[in-house]
Amino acid sequence: MSAYPNAAAATVTAADSESADPCCAAPLPVLGRDVTVPLVTGGEVTYAALDYAASAPALQRVWDDVAAYAPYYGSVHRGAGYLSQLSTDLFENSRATVAEFLDCRPGDQVVFTRSTTDSLNLLAATLPADCQVFVFETEHHASLLPWQDARVTYLNAPRTPEQAVATLERALADRDPYGPALVCVTGASNVTGELWPVKELAAAAHAHGARIVLDAAQLAPHHPVSVRELDVDWIAFSGHKLYAPFGSGVLAGRADWLQEAEPYLAGGGASKKVARRTDGGVDVEWHTTAARHEAGSPNVIGVYSIASACKALTEAGFDTLVERERHLIAKVRTGLAEVPEVKVLSLFGDDAPRVGVISFVVEGWNSSHFAAALSAEYGIGVRDGLFCAHPLVRTLLGSDPQTQGECGAPEAAPGERSLNAIRVSFGAGTPDEHVERFVGAVKELVRDGAQWKYRTEDGRCVPDRG
Numbered sequence: 001m002s003a004y005p006n007a008a009a010a011t012v013t014a015a016d017s018e019s020a021d022p023c024c025a026a027p028l029p030v031l032g033r034d035v036t037v038p039l040v041t042g043g044e045v046t047y048a049a050l051d052y053a054a055s056a057p058a059l060q061r062v063w064d065d066v067a068a069y070a071p072y073y074g075s076v077h078r079g080a081g082y083l084s085q086l087s088t089d090l091f092e093n094s095r096a097t098v099a100e101f102l103d104c105r106p107g108d109q110v111v112f113t114r115s116t117t118d119s120l121n122l123l124a125a126t127l128p129a130d131c132q133v134f135v136f137e138t139e140h141h142a143s144l145l146p147w148q149d150a151r152v153t154y155l156n157a158p159r160t161p162e163q164a165v166a167t168l169e170r171a172l173a174d175r176d177p178y179g180p181a182l183v184c185v186t187g188a189s190n191v192t193g194e195l196w197p198v199k200e201l202a203a204a205a206h207a208h209g210a211r212i213v214l215d216a217a218q219l220a221p222h223h224p225v226s227v228r229e230l231d232v233d234w235i236a237f238s239g240h241k242l243y244a245p246f247g248s249g250v251l252a253g254r255a256d257w258l259q260e261a262e263p264y265l266a267g268g269g270a271s272k273k274v275a276r277r278t279d280g281g282v283d284v285e286w287h288t289t290a291a292r293h294e295a296g297s298p299n300v301i302g303v304y305s306i307a308s309a310c311k312a313l314t315e316a317g318f319d320t321l322v323e324r325e326r327h328l329i330a331k332v333r334t335g336l337a338e339v340p341e342v343k344v345l346s347l348f349g350d351d352a353p354r355v356g357v358i359s360f361v362v363e364g365w366n367s368s369h370f371a372a373a374l375s376a377e378y379g380i381g382v383r384d385g386l387f388c389a390h391p392l393v394r395t396l397l398g399s400d401p402q403t404q405g406e407c408g409a410p411e412a413a414p415g416e417r418s419l420n421a422i423r424v425s426f427g428a429g430t431p432d433e434h435v436e437r438f439v440g441a442v443k444e445l446v447r448d449g450a451q452w453k454y455r456t457e458d459g460r461c462v463p464d465r466g
Contacts, residue, residue, distance in 0.1 A: 248302025
């Protein structure tokens with residue numbers, strides 16, 4: 001379906017992306033699936049992109065939709081011309097698409113932002129006076145850090161979903177004074193991939209008069225997310241993790257705190273009326289719609305790309321996507337379990353449901369050295385470091401969670417002990433061959449060692465080419 005004339009946007013249907021057996025469904029088409037990269041040992045290989053948790057590749061459907069719209073690009077809410085009106089319709093229709101994708105309630109607002117980080121900072125700016133915020137130490141920094149101007153209670157990492165709920169209930173019951181409160185929790189860990197008991201945490205929050213915001217950055221690309229069913233007050237996620245890497249994000253949920261707060265950014269678009277006063281000042285009437293927090297020229301392409309991704313994932317069918325991802329998770333976890341030197345990081349245990357995000361350490365290896373070898377010698381892209389979740393990773397590795405570290409930087413030279421980990425992550429566009437190559441590469445590196453020499457350069461482990 002196209003909002004502009006003569007634009008044949010590509011459509012990926014469930015029939016195009018699955019076979020009769022959901023575990024054998026084909027991956028969704030993504031950009032970069034045929035890119036080849038050089039190996040330090042000689043030759044080239046098709047790149048295995050296994051860093052989806054950082055940024056997922058663009059779905060081909062998203063790219064095609066954006067390319068088809070691009071000639072019709074116009075300024076949103078800013079002009080009487082045809083392209084401006086068309087772009088405005090596209091922008092607002094995208095808002096409706098996202099609201100449907102999230103199963104929002106009547107009266108909920110969908111605000112377009114730059115990312116999950118931006119969304120949560122926006123919400124932090126709308127907190128009522130004396131609001132208390134409760135957040136587990138297990139959160140990504142995007143969820144952990146925006147609340148600096150509020151009274152924040154950081155909760156220790158739970159070791160079971162039940163313990164998470166009980167910890168939150170105790171903290172909320174003991175708060176003093178009893179006033180407005182907000183709980184911030186992830187839907188799926190960006191370190192372990194484990195699913196959190198969001199619905200139960202939301203019930204606990206509401207039972208104690210608190211509200212809850214869900215960081216769905218790692219959840220929304222892998223599982224259906226219903227604001228209504230989970231009964232969360234807000235949800236935040238990023239386009240670049242939802243196969244739409246065009247610099248846009250979403251904050252969706254209850255309108256009251258958003259309407260009552262000063263605009264996140266002051267400027268055109270957020271203001272409804274502006275007039276000079278006789279004393280020389282300025283009176284401003286702000287919008288009460290989502291536009292209140294969308295000042296400036298909106299990122300129309302980023303917004304449309306998110307809507308396109310929402311449609312593509314819905315049409316492909318989350319049941320099929322989830323089953324295929326479980327198939328890939330089993331391949332990786334089974335393969336890693338066959339290597340005694342590998343320790344997979346987990347909060348809730350091996351049987352916990354999870355998305356395609358797995359972090360691990362390898363005995364005798366510096367994590368940056370291992371990740372560099374995977375890239376340089378096998379053409380496999382993973383991530384090493386603390387994954388912008390320093391307290392959680394340090395807790396899982398048995399180090400002091402209070403110790404500070406630079407995000408993503410190694411702390412030891414090749415061959416030395418590292419407090420960092422390696423993360424492999426995948427999703428709807430990952431073929432079986434990529435995870436099979438990864439498992440094989442892990443086994444070879446542990447058994448035979450690296451074929452190349454590496455050195456530390458600017459805080460990173462890199463192949464020594466000199």
